[in-house]
Structures are given as structure tokens and as C-alpha cells.
Amino acid sequence: MQKQANKPWMWIAMDAKTRQIIACHVGDRSGESGKALWAKMPLVYREQATFHTDQYEVYKGVIPAEQHRAITKQARKTNHIERFNNTLRQRVSRLVRETLSFSKKLANHLGAITYFICHYNLTRRVALPV
Secondary structure: OOOOOOOOEEEEEEOOOOOOEEEEEEEOOOHHHHHHHHHHOOHHHHHHOOEEEOOOHHHHHOOOHHHEEEOOHHHOOOHHHHHHHHHHHHHOHHHOOOOOOOOOOHHHHHHHHHHHHHHHHHHHHHHOOO
16 A cells, blocks of 8 residues: 655644634645744734644744743643544545545545535634624
């Protein structure tokens, strides 16, 4: 069985309070992809928010040091994004390899991810207290 050499990586930024996805980028695991995600974030987040990430080194070159908190899983600040990743895999079947609905085209994956994130964000908005 042949493995794909250039595996796409999904970068996601989530608002900690609303649990909505504020930015998403699909690329490799390089700093350039991290910078592309940073550029897609709304300006208010880039200027004022504090970002909790795992210990991946690339974040240090992307997020300003005063806004970045590299934490461990025991701090429980990344559990919501991990839960979203699991929900995405469960609900977007074309992302799961060796299923009938798996798509080989990256554009189809991106469309399915974008569609799901839009739907997910709308359901989060309804769930928010007024």
C-alpha cells in the first residue's frame, strides 16, 4: 500500500468562549502554513486575543510572544479544539480513508470542511446565551 508523501494538515483557530471556528487553513506543517492561518484570523483576534496552543515549535514564529501560551494537555485549554477535530472526522465522512465517500481531490475535501465549519458555527451561535 502506497502512502501519500505530501499529507495536508488542517490548522484551526477556535474562539474559547463561543467555540466558533474563527479561521481555518489547510496546508503542510510549516511555519508558512501557520502564517497563512494567522493572516486569515479577524484583526480583533490578532490584536487582542490570547492563544493557547500545544507545544509545537512553529507557533513561536507565528503568534506574538505576549499573546501566546504554549501549554500541555493537562492544562485542559485545548480540549475543545480536540473535540472539534473528532466531530469533524465523524461527521465529514469524505475525510475518513477507506470509506465509500472518501475523495481523492483536495478541492472536494476543502469544500466539505468549509461547508461543515459554516454549519457548525451557525449551530454554536444559536446555542450562545443572549
